[in-house]
Amino acid sequence: MEFFETIVNSLCNNLIGGNAWLVLLNGLWVTLLISASGLLLGTIIGAILCAMRISDVGFLRTLSKIIIAFLRGSPVLLLLMVFYYVVFANSRIDAVYIAIIAFALNNGAHIAEIMRSALSAVDKKQLEAARMLGFSKFRAFLAITLPQAGRIAKPVYQNATINLIQWTSVVGYVTITDLTRTVNNIGARTGDPFFALFLGILLYLCLSYFVNFLFSIGSRKKEVL
Amino acid sequence: MIQAVNLCKSFGNLEVFKDLNININRGECVAVIGPSGTGKSVFFRTLAMLEKPDSGQVYINGTDITGKDVNINKVREKLGMVYQGFHLFSHLNVMDNITLAPLKVKKMNKSDAQKKAMELLTMVGLTDKSLSYPHQLSGGQQQRVAIARSLAMDPDIILFDEPTSALDPSMTGEVLAIIRKLARSGLTMMISTHEMSFAQDVASRVIYMDEKGIYEQGTADQIFKNPTREKTRMFIRKLKVFSYSINSRGFDMVEMNVQIELFCQKYNIEPKKVNYIQLVLEELILEVYGDSSINLQLKIDFTIEFSEERNEILISFVYDGRSFNPFEAAEESEHLGMVLIYGVSKNYGYSFENGLNTININI
CATH class of the missing domain: 3.30.565.10 (Histidine kinase-like ATPase, C-terminal domain)
Structure with a gap:
């Protein structure tokens, strides 16, 4: 009974005291915002880098190779700090947007490689077969290569998404109050860090499951086959 | 119908064929035979502009399709190709494989396209497989679907590039039977094949490719019974x-x-x-x-x-x-x-x- 009371007390202290749950929701929102925007922008950047990487123009290929190598090779936290303390040091851009840019770039480089490997795994003769049926190059790509590449890339892309969400936990370094920073603050305030931090882990876990759920919606009906 | 004039093609230093001339009339079934590596596939691919010829022209119904201002997509609507490796669209079922091009390229309406696809599936004997995916079919069945897919566009001519070479002997028969049926129905076709008896039986003309071009050609009887040139004779008689x-x-x-x-x-x-x-x-x-x-x-x-x-x-x-x-x-x-x-x-x-x-x- 005493154990139960301790838990209830911790819960009240951590979640209700000082409207902590509102702060927590706010942190969650920031994490979601950075992750979702980073993913969206990253996908666009990835598509552009990938298009450059497989283009016929040698200059573009080399350029994109260098960019991808640089972005993938540098830790995202350092990238974030460079943007915050150097590149945008004198601007008034909100730290959250800077974080979105940093994560989008890092994620974009990864996604570019995911896309490239998926595209190269598709049977090119099927594209040719479509062209023999009268499809233009672009429409054959849309109708044949893209859906197949998408299917190949999906599990890796899903992984990259979950990775991205977890990596956003470092944005506290540049003064952003995200989910990780929030639970840390709550723990410090109540003097009961175990419960707060554990709650944080649980929330990240929920986010991961939510992402997995989103990805499974599309494929569920195909697995029946 | 389809005509090649002084067609040349090489990859780097490797000359595949040069000054190749051929004229195929409507309703003909032309078999192209020859040892592996004599450029039968490249020849077919060049006719379809999948490979750019180094020089020479290809005329389809009198229009030169090697020019830059030619809408090659329009040309290919009337030019079918069936591959050795089938290459069905692996993410689509049989029905969608067949109707994809009629719907998206010809802008046919869906019910017409499906009706036509069912007719074609009946022709190749696969009506009960219309909802299967390519990986669920045997090689012979996949090739029959590939033939139906090609026919769905009502091509003027179909190029069969070794249609049975990837099949085991128990499945070649079913595919050859379909091709034979098409040849009888008067469809213009070119078929490169190693099935000599089939070529002899079906082809109205046989072309033996060797030495970077057409080495000998004639009616099936001429080529198979009385080949005049040395290499043809060696090839035919194995x-x-x-x-x-x-x-x-x-x-x-x-x-x-x-x-x-x-x-x-x-x-x-x-x-x-x-x-x-x-x-x-x-x-x-x-x-x-x-x-x-x-x-x-x-x-x-x-x-x-x-x-x-x-x-x-x-x-x-x-x-x-x-x-x-x-x-x-x-x-x-x-x-x-x-x-x-x-x-x-x-x-x-x-x-x-x-x-x-x-x-x-x-x-």
């Missing part, structure tokens, strides 16, 4: 040839025999026949050199042709100098060697022409 030259009396007969044996081993010729071949050749050489009145620097060339199809061996033995027929000489006096030759050969012949003696012996 001949394996061994040739050897002797330039002086002091040649190395042991080495010659070893080479003959190696050749025979390679093609699994039975040991008894190998002995016969060696025996006949040794005796002939002895006969010819034994005739002291002939020039000592006499040159002898012989070839051994082995026909896998007929399991038959033809030795042709050529030597220069004056006319000398060992068979006649043997009649005058008993020659043990010639008796041996009579014994092992099925038939033999001698001729003298332009200073060359030729002896042909079948074993």
